[in-house]
Amino acid sequence: MRGGTVAVVGGSIAGCALASAAARAGADEVVVLERTHGRLADRGLGLCIHDGRAAELAATGALPAGIAAHRLTRRRWVVRDDTAAGPAGRVFWEQPFPFHSYHWGLLWRGLREATPASVVYRQGAAVTGVAGDGERAEVRLAQGTAEAFDLVVGADGYRSVVREAVCPESRPAYAGYVCWRGNFDARRLEALGDGGWPAESVTTVCFGGGSCVIYRIPGPDGPRVNWVLYAMPPQTGRLPFDDPTSFPPGRVTEELAAHLGALLDREFPPYWARVLGLTEPADTFVQPIYDLETARTTAGRLLLAGDAATVVRPHNTSGAAKALQDATAFEDAWRRAGTWDELLHAYQAARGAAWREMVALARRLGRGQVEQTPAWAAMDHREAESWWQGQLGGAADIGGQAMTP
Template identity: 75%
Template sequence: MRGGMIAVVGGSIAGCAIATAAARAGAGEVVVLERTRGRLQDRGLGLCIHDERAVELGASGALPEGIAAHPLRQRRWVVRDDAHGTGGRVIWEQPFPFHSYHWGLLWQGLRESVPDSVVYRQGETVTGVEESGTGTPGAGVRLANGSVERYDLVVGADGYRSVVRAALCPDSRPQYAGYVCWRGNVDAGRLADLGSVADSAPEAVTTVCFPGGSCVVYRIPGPDGPRVNWVLYAAPPQDGGLRLDDPTSFPAGGLTPELAGHLAALLDREFPPYWGRALALTAPADTFVQPIYDMETPRAAAGRLVLAGDAASVVRPHNTSGAAKALQDATALADGWRRCGSFEELLRGYEETRGAAGRELVALARRLGRAQVERTPPWAGMNGGEMEVWWRGQLGPATGIGGRAMTP
């Protein structure tokens, strides 16, 4: 299929990947509408992509070469046990074939790969999307200034609060999972100040286990050198001042005293001393809180509307699949564009493959969240064999985390 005008609503990771894929596949005109005016690359969060997914996405062109990544090889599950030193006691180790990324550096690499033919417009807030009337195929995009632009296809890559999803699946809204995550990162060089060898394996992911939650710690590349990224899942304090009716996080540097105090008390009470001190090195400006939500949609495409990334399915982060899923969505759209002879055929094939994939990821992440936060087991009394059985019980029909290979 050749030609056609496409609007991509959202210009972060999913949006850049979709725009690049569509342009390379033969779309006539691609316009990206990104509401943020500032520097997206300033977002310093960490994320991971499974090695097998990275190979697949590199071959498709969705994951450009040369983006900084840090190799990870194993995952260590630890509990506080003062008899085993400040680093805690390792209760299980498992393979962890992933590479970690800095969100901003990954976005920058994807943005630089967007072809010059794509029009990338920042500061454009889309307030609504509507399909054209009978006999006029296409969709209209309504902007904040009141104008409406017409396109042959509109792709929603606009995340949790997608206006494209509101048009395609008006009854699908993110639902609060009952807990939050604290997130942050710190210069990896500062760990040397702690005087311990607990972090002597930089290719290992450490999961600190405690009643009612867990925390994942791993290294990521940073603009100025390696950093230690951490994500801590637990229920929030009742008086923390969080809004739990919207999946918008407290921005970095915006923690209330109640939230900061709750985090400090949790680290002191539940964490092995080394890991509590390591997280406490994070400056308030690099720490924030995000309520955890999830959502599945009954469809990912219909008419002339398509959903990609978090707009199509909001998956709890436990599955470590968000970036890979967004890049797979872009790959699927490009494959369909090259293969199909009409928009109707394109969207039908996309729905068959990517709709089901998104719903599977939501279901798996819910199981992981229940087991690792909502209904935590007696970790301190478990051995490696019991941990492996527990882990397999979470996976269910899935073979692992990080997403699965794409369906042709």
């Protein structure tokens, strides 16, 4: 199929990838509508992409070459042990971890720069509603204007405006726990000593009722340390976790900051508590954990991708790969389709089962690593391996599935 006009609502990772896919596939016009005015590249979060998924995505063009990445090979699971272990705790299990880590902003910048020149990227274009039941789709903008396209792609995240039109009954569901996230310049580690922490290793600190993943990522000014700590929030006070939201960097409440400090003092090996303590308040935030399954991801001339289509808890380490796979499936469906209806049907068929399985796996991982944690300190490596296979439930690995040719 050739020609047609496409609007992509949302200009972050999924939006750039879907816009590039539409342009490569042969759309006459592709417009990205991004509501923010600022620099998306300023987002400093870390993320990982499985080496197998990265190779597939590079081959399709969805993951451009040359984007800074940090190689990871091993994951060490650690518990506090005040009797037998040193300040870095006791490693009770190691497993292969074939991933590369990325800086969100640098990954977005690479995708943005790789977007074909024919794509129009409009910032400050806030979409307030869409409609797409007929032969065309309409986008309504905050300034009161409306624009028509042959297809509208919702890549506008877990609070998607486009999803409200496609599947209004589907909303993100709070998992009952949160994550504290942060990152800092890796050079700060020099003050602590290396703590036995190889640069290619991921450390997971385990404790009753939660866990924390710590690893290095590339940064605009050199390597950084990125961490994600999952645990139940404080039970006192009124924290707005019943609605998809977060406490952004610099705005974490005193209650949440104190709760994090108590967790580090009580549960962490001293070295790893000091590591997280190197993070500036301006680089720390709290994010409620949600997941989302949608009954449908296409309707009329509307299509959902990325977190607008499905939200997977971060334990699966698949968010970026999932968005780029959505773009790959979209481009492949476009090239095979003769009509818009065929395109939407093929896209849904290619991604629906994979989305459901990723959500299910991440829920199992959340139960095992936060909601119903085992007696980590009593495990040996054989018991840990058996526990992990139970978490996977038949999946080959975390990080997302291989795409079907």
